[in-house]
Amino acid sequence: MKKWLVGMSAALLLLPQGSIFAEPSKSIPVSFNKVNIVVNGQAAASNNILYDGSTFVPIRNIAEMMADLPVTFYPKENIVNIGFVPAGTEEPGVPSEQSDNSKDDVLEEKRDTAIDAAFDAITIMVNLEKVEASNLLYNGRTYVPLRAVSNILGLKVAYDAATDTAYIGTLPEGVTIQTSDSPKSSASAVSGLSHVPGQGEMAGWMMLTGHPYEDIAEIYYKVNGSMITSTAVDIRNIDLNEVITWVDDDGRTIKNKRGDLHFFFGKFSNEYTGDWFYSKFGDVYADYFKVASLPTEQLVEQYVMETGQVKPPESKVTLKPDTVVTVETPQSGYSKHPNDATFYAYDRSGTYKGEFIDRDDGNYVSFLWYNTPEPPKLSDKWMSLSILRKIYNVSYQDTQVVIKQGDEEVLRLPLPSNWNQIDVKETTSGNIRIKKFDTGDNQITETWIDEDTLKKKTGVKFTFSGRTGVDDYAFYGPPQENSTQGPLLLELKLPSSWNKSHADDAAEINGLHVKKENGIRYFLVEDLIKLKLITISKESKDFTIYFNVDDLIAAGLIK
Structure with a gap:
């Protein structure tokens, strides 16, 4: 069990960027080709991957099917550029003969399996302008979520749940996305979907109705401008407090609540294969995966576009050198998630750096799992060093913290000379409050x-x-x-x-x-x-540090 958790906690640490060939791969549970992809009326002869409720498609294949758009891969820089190189602009490197380092793309049969994939190993550009889009690299091809196709290529995307078909670009009759002035009511849309206000803990959300999975899950969504948030709630009669007994890799018998196992299935699915989970937990994992693999995102996105709650993107399929591609990002600050407070972070330049929750801190995960001391929480406005390192380059030594943006030093925070002493818990440097959290791993505080x-x-x-x-x-x-x-x-x-x-x-x-x-x-x-069997040190280096979020904002480090 301990061995397993160490691997899970490590998944929360920031991994340094490297070349495509050095990027660490993760084994993930996926479903191949469960969704049919149709581009401008033509079936896409390429694989698609259903992972964690989202369908990923190979961006190269989709782009090349749209008027044979050029796609260039720069292997040394890990860049895929869609479109052209604007006049007067130098290429970022030497292009590869292959468009994205692709191998022979063998069409996979429809099946559930586990694959090795690298996440966000590739920078995606349009006319050499970077666009923010998550991606995974599998078998030499760059895959992006269907929703990202709208942002990257400016194409309409619709999903027909009855036939498990996603339409990109030209839409056939019966799957038309209505215009932005369509009625925003709970009346049934073209797809037969509708919505009603969420109740209880889901107040403030909209519940999607009329989808084919209503017997096992409730699907909820929120719309904030062009940002769509969706989640699926398992409504099957499953006792999440049921204690499950399982055996870890070291042969030890472990007991956990089913609900706790569900959390870790989702949080660490990047680290462990579906086969591994199934070998340890059997039907417990199979029951979880049945809801976790639902195409929640596609259903919600189709519905909100059909009903005009989000305006579908205008087509930019020609992608000429003067094409302007914009990517919508969420508003900065905190937003309420069904289970956590989510913080949307921007650096001082206004660049979106991602969304973070309490569980992105390994100390908090250990607290939930091992009942270790509870650390400061992001939801209480304390950002861990590990999370700040996902926004800036941060070096931390005993006497100072140095924050850089690229190679440029942004801020240097000196620390007290007695900072390592056990009784020192907090300090202020550069008007930023810094709190020390002792993990207790090597300190004896017991009687x-x-x-x-x-x-x-x-x-x-x-x-x-x-x-x-x-x-x-x-x-x-x-x-x-x-x-x-x-x-x-x-x-x-x-x-x-x-x-x-x-x-x-x-x-x-x-x-x-x-x-x-x-x-x-x-x-x-x-x-x-x-008896001098042990000694108690007055100093402790077994701690991590946390920064006050309000102070980081006041200092202009995050927005």
Whole structure:
């Protein structure tokens, strides 16, 4: 279990950008070709990938089907450019003979499987103007969500749930997207969809009705300008408090609530394959995936465009050098998500850097999973160092924090000389409040400490020695170089009754108070210190730092 969580927490850390060939791949559960793609009336002879409720399509194939638009791949720079190089503009590098480093694109059969894909490894440009679009790289091809096709190519996109078909560009009769002056009411749209106001916890949302999945899920959406937010709520009679027993990779038996497992299935689906999840959790994962894989985004987008709640993009399919491509991004600041407060971050230049929630901080994930100390939260206006590093280049040392935008230094924040001392919790530097959070991994704050925690935090091992009998135990220090066993620190005989009874007992042995609760031995920390079995440092480097969001905004670092 611990091994699994370490991998999950690592997924929240910022990975450095590299070349396309160095970009780390992640195994993800996907469905191949469950959606039919039709471009200007012509069926697309290329794969599409359903992942996490969104259908991804190969941008090269779609672009080349629209009047045979040129698509150029620059492998060293990891750039795909759609369209032309404007006059007087230099190319960003040497183009490849292949448009996106593609291999032979073998059409996959319709199936659920796991693939290795790299996320956001490619920069997408139109006429050498960068557009913000998430993407995944699979088998040498760059895939983008269907919604991104509208932003990148300026094309209409509609989804027909009855036939599982997505139409791009020219739309056939019966799948027409209405104009922006269409009535914004709950009356049935062309697709047969409609909406009603959400109730209870979903107040403020609109619930989509008339879709083919109403027996298993409620689909909700919000529209803020051109920004569409959607989510699916599982309405099956599944007890999320049911305790599920499973066995981890180390053979240990673990118990978790079904609802907690659902959260981790979604959060860490980039890190572990569907096959791995299914091998560990069986039908528990299969039940989760049935709703998680619904085409929620496509259904909502089609409906809000049909009913005029969002104006469909004007066609820019010619993509001449003077074409202007704009990408809508959300308003900065906080917005209420069904389960979390979401923060939409812009850097000081006004560049959109992404959306973040509490669970993007690995310390908060550990708090939820392991019941470790609760860290400061983004929803309470404390941004972790790991999240700030997704907006700026941040170097942190004992004495200062240096924030850069590219190679340009933006701000340098000196820290107090006593910053590493345990009793120092917070400081202010450059009018920015900085809070220190001690993870407690290597600090002893307990009055009594159990044998497993003692080993974890200090390296001191308490184990059976058997020198004279079955009651013989000893403390050993941390293993030294080229040794699997540390030096002997203290020997003691435990009460014989502890090997025969599960009753709670306590005893003083060789100056050390020892007690047993529920079969686990505990030692009095004060005695461990007196006997020089452990030492308590007045300093701690086992902490992370958090920045006050209001102060970062006031300083002009985020908007």
